[in-house]
Amino acid sequence: MKHLQTFRYIEGVVRAGSIRKAADDMNITASALNRRIQRFEEEFGSEIFERLPRGVRLNPAGELLVQHFRAQESDLRRVQSQVADLSGERRGHVSVACSQALIPYFLPRQIAAYRTHHPGVSFSVTVRDREAAERDLATFSSDLALVFEPVHLVDFEVLMAVPQIIHVLIREGHPLANREEVRLRDCLDHPHVLPTRHYGVRALLEDAATRGSRPLRPIAESDSFDFMRHYVAHEDAVAFQIPIGLQPRPEDGLAVRPISTRDVPAGSLLLGQMRGRTLPVASARFAQGLAKALEAFR
Amino acid sequence: MKHLQTFRYIEGVVRAGSIRKAADDMNITASALNRRIQRFEEEFGSEIFERLPRGVRLNPAGELLVQHFRAQESDLRRVQSQVADLSGERRGHVSVACSQALIPYFLPRQIAAYRTHHPGVSFSVTVRDREAAERDLATFSSDLALVFEPVHLVDFEVLMAVPQIIHVLIREGHPLANREEVRLRDCLDHPHVLPTRHYGVRALLEDAATRGSRPLRPIAESDSFDFMRHYVAHEDAVAFQIPIGLQPRPEDGLAVRPISTRDVPAGSLLLGQMRGRTLPVASARFAQGLAKALEAFR
DNA sequence: CAAAAGCGATGCAAAAAATGCACCGGACGA
DNA sequence: TCGTCCGGTGCATTTTTTGCATCGCTTTTG
Numbered sequence: 001m002k003h004l005q006t007f008r009y010i011e012g013v014v015r016a017g018s019i020r021k022a023a024d025d026m027n028i029t030a031s032a033l034n035r036r037i038q039r040f041e042e043e044f045g046s047e048i049f050e051r052l053p054r055g056v057r058l059n060p061a062g063e064l065l066v067q068h069f070r071a072q073e074s075d076l077r078r079v080q081s082q083v084a085d086l087s088g089e090r091r092g093h094v095s096v097a098c099s100q101a102l103i104p105y106f107l108p109r110q111i112a113a114y115r116t117h118h119p120g121v122s123f124s125v126t127v128r129d130r131e132a133a134e135r136d137l138a139t140f141s142s143d144l145a146l147v148f149e150p151v152h153l154v155d156f157e158v159l160m161a162v163p164q165i166i167h168v169l170i171r172e173g174h175p176l177a178n179r180e181e182v183r184l185r186d187c188l189d190h191p192h193v194l195p196t197r198h199y200g201v202r203a204l205l206e207d208a209a210t211r212g213s214r215p216l217r218p219i220a221e222s223d224s225f226d227f228m229r230h231y232v233a234h235e236d237a238v239a240f241q242i243p244i245g246l247q248p249r250p251e252d253g254l255a256v257r258p259i260s261t262r263d264v265p266a267g268s269l270l271l272g273q274m275r276g277r278t279l280p281v282a283s284a285r286f287a288q289g290l291a292k293a294l295e296a297f298r
Numbered sequence: 299m300k301h302l303q304t305f306r307y308i309e310g311v312v313r314a315g316s317i318r319k320a321a322d323d324m325n326i327t328a329s330a331l332n333r334r335i336q337r338f339e340e341e342f343g344s345e346i347f348e349r350l351p352r353g354v355r356l357n358p359a360g361e362l363l364v365q366h367f368r369a370q371e372s373d374l375r376r377v378q379s380q381v382a383d384l385s386g387e388r389r390g391h392v393s394v395a396c397s398q399a400l401i402p403y404f405l406p407r408q409i410a411a412y413r414t415h416h417p418g419v420s421f422s423v424t425v426r427d428r429e430a431a432e433r434d435l436a437t438f439s440s441d442l443a444l445v446f447e448p449v450h451l452v453d454f455e456v457l458m459a460v461p462q463i464i465h466v467l468i469r470e471g472h473p474l475a476n477r478e479e480v481r482l483r484d485c486l487d488h489p490h491v492l493p494t495r496h497y498g499v500r501a502l503l504e505d506a507a508t509r510g511s512r513p514l515r516p517i518a519e520s521d522s523f524d525f526m527r528h529y530v531a532h533e534d535a536v537a538f539q540i541p542i543g544l545q546p547r548p549e550d551g552l553a554v555r556p557i558s559t560r561d562v563p564a565g566s567l568l569l570g571q572m573r574g575r576t577l578p579v580a581s582a583r584f585a586q587g588l589a590k591a592l593e594a595f596r
Numbered sequence: 597c598a599a600a601a602g603c604g605a606t607g608c609a610a611a612a613a614a615t616g617c618a619c620c621g622g623a624c625g626a
Numbered sequence: 627t628c629g630t631c632c633g634g635t636g637c638a639t640t641t642t643t644t645g646c647a648t649c650g651c652t653t654t655t656g
Contacts, residue, residue: 001341001342002341003301003302003303003304003305004301005301006301007301018631018632018633019632019633020631020632020633028615028616029615029616029617030632030633030634031615031616031617031618031633031634031635032614032615032616033615034633034634034635035614035615035634035635036614036615038634039614043299043300044299044378044381045378045381045382046378046381046382046385051632051633052632053622053623053624053631053632053633054623054624054631054632055631055632055633056632056633060381060384061381061384064377064380064381065377065381068373068374068377071373072370072373075366075369075370076366079362079363079366080342080343080344082362083342083343083344083358083359083362083363084343084344086358086359087344276574316602316603316604317603317604318602318603318604326644326645327644327645327646328603328604328605328645329604329605329606329644329645329646329647330643330644330645331644332604332605332606333605333606333643333644334643334644336605349603349604350603351602351603351651351652351653352602352603352652352653353602353603353604354603354604
């Protein structure tokens, strides 16, 4: 879309931090890029970059402008998607930012199911911690977010919420494996591996541990739930995950048990979008599908 | 704003109904305009005009696109307004579509009051019947609408509502002038002048008349409340208006009396904007001022 | 029923805009 | 203090846009 070319250049400059670097990235000369920006600032009626000795940075006016352009670009994609829908062909692209738990089972299954009915629709799936997921929505780089325990919730419009009780993940034969439900203090008595502080599971556990005045003492911390799941196969340690990210198979030699909600309250897995935004057809329909599938977890 | 040039051309074509006429209107050759549109349609991925034997007309895709562009343009103005606000100067432009009743007293007073504090802000005031006012909001050609008894209310976000009882307007010495409050049947027994069916006052009176099974028999119909007000000075006829449009002065020789709400319910004067839209700073502040002033009428 | 008028589309040359290149002056870091 | 990286600018070149003339088609008009 040619009329957004200047904006793409501006975004490039914001990313690169200097006009010359951006020009280099985007196969244009610095002078041409520089003048494009000067021309734009002139007709816009205000500078949008601070000129620093080592480059440029958006000023407040520029921040407003970039937000506007991002919204405009995303709305144009929505229009194109609706137009494609007019001619009968359901085409389009859906971008989802999600927590790790959704990656192995839930999302692949949902996307495959959707695509059997609408093979013209493509997807991008990005793993994001809960904060980054919300940021992706706000910058229009994702249409949908599916995250456990989001943080800010400003500009996050909840489409669906399902409670998820944190489960422990231990190998068969672990002392805790013969209980129906485990207590938090039992977990803390065993070696435990935890996600980093960016994740909702960790936040819930921290809260609970503080209330129980027993500090968390992880023997390992990771930003990969996959790592933690594999780790507990090698040592009598305890890992944590929410049920939507688990699908226990006997041959894995792992046991899954819920933590008592007396100790750790259930967290919320939220499906959401940027507040007030009209999603492209494909994304909106896919979100409906997700919401329906999530109903099963309530 | 140059990147919206193509859109301005498209709007021109929509208005003119043909590329050649539009080209003529906008000081460009038909061929250049034609090719701009073709290029745009190509990169947009779909035709936006139906080619008819006598010109062109938007197809559904084009309708979607035009709506998108109008929203973009208006949002860009909002950004510019906020940017101007950043630098301390409250500048900007406010466009209001309003019913006739607001023209003589209420709006001039409000605008003047606002401008004493913000002389950098300019205004456009357009008289519109209630349907056109709502259309103006939807096409982003007005920021605010102040109308009596709007019709559709889709896409109309109510910022403030005040009840207004319809009043009769008669000359001093008229038989009805010695009552505190008049009944509808009394009005119908006298010659009466009515606004056309586009106006809320007429709609309320029609409803009431139907309920009372006494038909309205206007001796004159007009789309100008000003005309009707002047007319009753010449004959013992009855005219109607809402109080916000009235400011009786003894020297005019006119009397104003409310119609009993047993006969005609009070209508609503609504201040509204396009649903979901973020108004430019100046418009938003002015709307706050209007809302406050309208409080006085509750 | 034929001529005229109006429409969108297109080939081609002219005009306008954007770009690349070379270079300036200033700030910063080694 | 010298070298480097920055944004800015004058000028020639390339690319894009525009205007003009004209085609083929349909509707209107006489």
